[in-house]
Structure formats: C-alpha cells, structure tokens
Amino acid sequence: QMCEKFTICENSMEMLLYNNLNLPKVTEEDGDCLTFLSFQDKCLRKISSGLYTFQTYLKYVQETFISEDQNLGSLSYSTEHLARTIRQMVINPKEVIIPDAATKESLHTKLKSTKAWIEKITIHLILRDFTSFMEKTVRAVRYMKNTRSFSA
Numbered sequence: 001q002m003c004e005k006f007t008i009c010e011n012s013m014e015m016l017l018y019n020n021l022n023l024p025k026v027t028e029e030d031g032d033c034l035t036f037l038s039f040q041d042k043c044l045r046k047i048s049s050g051l052y053t054f055q056t057y058l059k060y061v062q063e064t065f066i067s068e069d070q071n072l073g074s075l076s077y078s079t080e081h082l083a084r085t086i087r088q089m090v091i092n093p094k095e096v097i098i099p100d101a102a103t104k105e106s107l108h109t110k111l112k113s114t115k116a117w118i119e120k121i122t123i124h125l126i127l128r129d130f131t132s133f134m135e136k137t138v139r140a141v142r143y144m145k146n147t148r149s150f151s152a
Contacts, residue, residue: 021122023057023129024050040144041091047137048090049097051083054133056104057126060111065123086141 058079062072087096099107114122 021057021125021129023126024053024133025129043140043144044086044090045096047140048083048086050133051079051086051137052096052098054079054130055083056099056107057111058130060108061123061126064119082137 055076058072058076062076065072087093090096111122
C-alpha cells in the first residue's frame, strides 16, 4: 500500500539512506538458539523484549499513517498481548527488557521530529521490520511447540 500510494518501495534510495531506526530484530543467529531449552528461553526473552520495544514504533505509525484499513489499533493491542503472553513463558520474566516510560517518550519524540518527507519512509521501515520480526517469531514459536519443549 505504501509503495503504490507514496512510491516508497524497497529499492528506494531514500529507504536505504534513512534506515537508522534500530528496530528490534530476530537474527539468523537467534534462529540457532532453538535447539536446547536454555537457548529457547533466551529466544523467548528476546522476542518478548522486541515486541515491547515495537510498541512505541507502532504507536508512532498509528498516529501518523492514516490507512483505509484502520487496523493499526488492533495491531498494537495484539502485539502487546503477545509480548505479555511470551513473557509469561520465560523462566524468569523479570529478565525481559521492557522499555521504561522515559525511554518510550524519548523515542516517540525523536520519531515525531522527523521531516514530513521522511515520515513515510520511517513508517514503511517500521512496518517492514515489524513484519520480518513477526515472521521469525512465528517460526521460532512453531518450532518450539513442535519439539514439545514447552506448552503454548
């Protein structure tokens, strides 16, 4: 939708230049941590922490991007719910990193201060990286569930 509406596509030069958002990622290295239970706990902590971090980014997208679908509110709620659910699966839930109010506010202020022409690129990068994060999250949770190392 972003590509069609605003001509902001994956190969856009502006996209490549502006990708300094430090969005949470589940890397290939994290994919290898699914073998043993202790590493699975590490994966779950990273996934839950990443989902909590995405909350501020999704809030920015919700405030900034007007979509015909209007699904961003439910996306933010569902992400928070999933973060809490996965956090409960962690052996020590206190080890999950949840950004504090000051960190969230600082990031939100930084995002809101972007120039209008960069705003659309920022939204696209957030949604693209969130999609990638969720795809890897689903794979990790499905793998753990299929190996019966935990109950989901």
